[in-house]
Amino acid sequence: MYSIGELARLTGVKVPTIRYYEQMGLVDAVERTSGNQRRYSRAELQRLSFVRHSRDLGFTIEDIRELLELSQHPEQSCSDAHSIAVRHLADTRARIKKLKSLERELRRLARCDADSIQDCAVIETLADHGVCEGDH
Amino acid sequence: MYSIGELARLTGVKVPTIRYYEQMGLVDAVERTSGNQRRYSRAELQRLSFVRHSRDLGFTIEDIRELLELSQHPEQSCSDAHSIAVRHLADTRARIKKLKSLERELRRLARCDADSIQDCAVIETLADHGVCEGDH
């Protein structure tokens, strides 16, 4: 049995965030001690790890709710989980593309060595969309 | 002179967002018609483009406020603008790294062709951090 603080340490999810996840229905409202403190089992630890991991991968809370739902009905086809992942993959590729073009541009900006704002590439580039290399 | 709607069309920033930016001090509270409607000049169009462009690149509103401040004091050194860009570059590289490892993993997940949840790689991978390839 873990206290909420231990669970937080073990999963890397902050204490208030665990309580928030409980509100959102991502972790169960577990049993309490006589003094009203939450006590978590190993199962809850795993569930929270699942949630944390999913959040790290950029799934929304709504996505995770679906995924948890699915994982609790093992008889169903996995095509729903599959489609959530595919949808997410497209997103992710778009984000990578955008960020790469951003990185190119920032690298250029960060090379700025002008003495005054007049000649600063950062300001210039931001002001003039035509100067951009990428397609953001 | 542009109405707020024209400005929105020209910059790709939605009307309510322009009003929001005005509240946030990113665009000026411009003159109004006798009927209290905003009328923008070409200068405001450029300023809003700067803002939009900066947001696209992922700068926060606070960052942009600083950048605008800097761009209005051309006598200062550009080192502040520079450091904002550099800070942002580090962020961006970290995000790219994370997303790439995410993409690898999602690609793997999306290949899932199991018939039931039991064998679904999506659920499995999310549940078990040890299975991951990346370092998220």
Add this chain to the structure above:
DNA sequence: ATAATTCCTCTAGTTACTATAGGTTCAAGG
């Protein structure tokens, strides 16, 4: 037993918008 730490709930704040309600003004056509 007492002190330090951790826990509890509840409310409000954060970022960057987006949506809605209820009302006014503008521009075009008759």
Add this chain to the structure above:
DNA sequence: CCTTGAACCTATAGTAACTAGAGGAATTAT
């Protein structure tokens, strides 16, 4: 000139995913 429909106005509230703070109770360590 007048009407009508689109675009405008303000103000409030909602969104996601937390984070912070107040004020107080329980647990743990000495």
